[in-house]
Amino acid sequence: MKLKIDTFVLAIIATILIAYLFPAWGSKDSPIPLDLIGSIGISLIFFFYGLKLSPEKIKLGLKNWKLHALVQSTTFIIFPLTILLFRPFIQSENGEFIWLSFLFLAALPSTVSSSVVMVSMAKGNVPAAIFNASISGLIGIGITPLWMGFFLNNTSSEFELGSIYLKLLTEILAPVVIGIALQKYGSKYAQRYTKELSTFDKSIILLIIYKSFAESFEENVFTSVDILDLLFIGITTTALFYAIYYLTGILSKKLKFSLEDQITAQFCGTKKSLVHGTVFSKILFPASMPTGIILLPLMLFHASQIFIVSxxxxxxxxxxP
Incomplete structure (x- = not known):
């Protein structure tokens, strides 16, 4: 069996390497306004997401409520609770920070594109995958900051849930609503140029990743992460994926799902969105926190989930059949 290497994973590795070699472009003193470009790019990503979001498919998808309840419960309840089980074992400040980055990964919504592609490849329930992946992003706008708020409030005086929701409303939810309102005029163009819009999405994600890592390299924050920490993060993200994948499979069988529905539950319930992760890290975490390290488990999880699910x-x- 021949496996394709995901080009986006390679692009992420290349972006981190460029950030390491040329951190000055993304530093706080850089003349290039990467923060502004990133903010505008984020709003455009979610505007186009609103243009493509089909209200008809969402209405049709509501019928299979047991499947949707399992996927969303896995994404926003089982995942974070699994990470919470390990909090009592954290002994050091460095361990607390790594644990916080795992909680962030666990609290994120599912990803749309790879969920639907993988479910389609495995001959699962594609309409249900489209519904769950689409609705997950909207639920995440409300739920992810809540999960992080329980713990970031204790570690940072800069975390204010009200101002974060305001930023999420203006940068993410408002563009989605505008996109939905303008579907009559722009939906066909958004569908026609799906490939180009996907490239745009990935470019903005890479820009945010570059900025996060450039600042981290410039301030030498990765000196606190040794090779053992990196190995631990890599092994733990893979173990986390398998734990949730098999648990979702057991629950699917208990609920007497068809094989197609079980595939959808397992594939959508174990995905975590790199798009939302990079965007939310920019909004949720205060400037004093190195987002490069915060994003590390998410990026390793993203690479491993694509490889394993493929x-x-x-x-x-x-x-x-």
């Missing part, structure tokens, strides 16, 4: 989807695709 293998699983390829095997499931070969089954006889």
């Amino acid at each position: 293998i699983i989807a390829s095997k499931l695709a070969k089954r006889t």
Whole structure:
């Protein structure tokens, strides 16, 4: 079986390397207004997301409520609670910071594109995947800051839930609503140029990743992360994926789901959105926190989930209907 290497994962690695070699472009003293470009880019990402969001598909999708309840519960309740189980074992300040980055990963919504692509490849319930992945992003705007608020309030005086929700409303929710309102005029163009819009989304994500890591390299924050920490993060993200994947499979069988619905539950419930992660890290975390380290578990999880689910989807695709 031949496996394709995800080009976006390679682009992320290349972006981190560029940030390491040329951190000055993304530093706080840089003449290039990367923060402003990133903010405008974020708003445009969610505006186009609103243009493509189909209200009809959302209405149709509401019928399969058990499947949707499992996917959203896995994404926003089971994932964070799993990470919370390990909080009593944290002994050091560095450990607390790594744990916080895992909680951030666990509290994020599912990703749309790879969820739908992988479910389609594995011959799962594609309409349900579209519904769950789409609705997850909207739920995440409200739920992710709440989860982080319980713990960031204790670690940073700069965390204010009111101002964060205001920023999320103006930068994310308002563009989505405007996009939905303008679907009559722009929806067909958004569908026609899906590939180009996907490239734009990824470019903005890479820009935010570059900015986060450039600042972290400039301020030498990665000196606190040794090779053992990196190995620990990599192994833990993979273990976390498998734990949630198998738990979702067990719950799907208990609920007597068809194989197609089980595939959708497992694939959508284990995904975490790099788009929302990079965007939310920019808004949720105060300037005093190095977002490069905060994003590290998310990026390792993103790479491993694509790799593992690609293998699983390829095997499931070969089954006889």
